[in-house]
Amino acid sequence: MKVHEYQAKEILKRHKANVPFGVVIDKKEDFEKAYSEVSQKSPVVVVKAQIHAGGRGKGGGVKVAKTKDDAKAAAEKILGMQLITPQTGAEGKKVLKIYLEQGLEIAKEYYISILLDRSLRKTIIMASTEGGMEIEEVAEHTPEKILKVVVDPGIGVQPNQVRKLAFDLNIPAEAQKSFMDLVLKAYTAYIAEDLALLEVNPLILTKQNEIIAGDCKMDLDENAMYRHPDNINYRDKSEEDPLELQASEFNLNYVKLDGNIGCMVNGAGLAMATMDIVKLAGAEPANFLDVGGGANVTTVTNGFKIILGDPNVKGIFVNIFGGIVRCNMVAEGIIEAAKAVDLSVPLVVRLQGTNAELGREILNKSGLKITGVDDLREAAQTIAKMIK
DSSP states (O other): OBOOHHHHHHHHHHTTOOOOOEEEESSGGGHHHHHHHHHTTOSSEEEEEOOSOSOTTTTTOEEEESSHHHHHHHHHHHTTOEEOOTTTOTTOEEOOOEEEEEOOOEEEEEEEEEEEETTTTEEEEEEESOTTSOHHHHHHHOGGGEEEEEEOTTTOOOHHHHHHHHHHTTOOGGGHHHHHHHHHHHHHHHHHTTEEEEEEEEEEEETTSOEEESSEEEEEOGGGGGGOGGGGGGOOGGGSOHHHHHHHHTTOEEEEOSSSEEEEESSHHHHHHHHHHHHHTTOOBOEEEEOOTTOOHHHHHHHHHHHHTSTTOOEEEEEEEESSSOHHHHHHHHHHHHHHTTOOSOEEEEEEETTHHHHHHHHHTTOSOOEEOSSHHHHHHHHHHHHO
């Protein structure tokens, strides 16, 4: 689950990490009070759009204001704007909250993140002297500037590892204690809050030799949310895709894509293979949708509704392997779902596994326009041809 910058900093502050003072507002009428509080910390105020996307500064969503009038003008412009960044796509995102934060006297910017390296099966701390830049861009053009520290899960990050990282980053001697303090507390937050990602970019070295989290991005592991019931309050549904939000309410694993073939599959691995073979057939998948091993009439009906909620969908490909779930039950669910949603696009169904023959027989006798194909490649080619 993604959170806003101000929420991520609130979590860091909970673990005593050094973050700038700031106030979040969602109404222009609250500007005066917020500015009064922040300007007591610094005459320079930074106005930041709060959306779940990076590159806000490039899109005009971050402004440094040296006067109250400048801060007010920036706040009025940013709050409510449709902010377009490299990560939002051309449609952008509407800014519903802004964060007024104290300005800092910046001497140098760094990058640091804490995340799981799946190939190593261990947490790593990744850092770079190229703060403020997209880490993907740094990795592509100057990979030697990315440093990695592998953390032993049995003992956690050690002070000597962080000390060496400070040396490798050329952190000034006067700021190394502050650097170690922030990194160790960020790691504590990462573990304690069950984070999937913690990224501080930029990590700021001030002219006073303090290390402060200038910006912060966090992803909370939803699978561990039961251990942190209060963190669910950080969820901002206005930032989520409406179809993905609807799917989560039905306990369906759904990710919207840009294609035109709606895919309904049971099992994540089979879903990935289905998407690949749709592309090989010359079409594009419109989604990833895993209905799980316990697919039934309700599950399939909800799946169809979500798929058809995407106006780009021109056809649907249902690919079910009957293991725990029986194909005849899925077939009955498909028929009921097709009737319930008044299906108006081509539908190709492939059933294999438990009771597959019975499932095909049920579909054939339904009287509905459902095309059954047994072979996976042929099924993908069929739906690709039908939408053309």
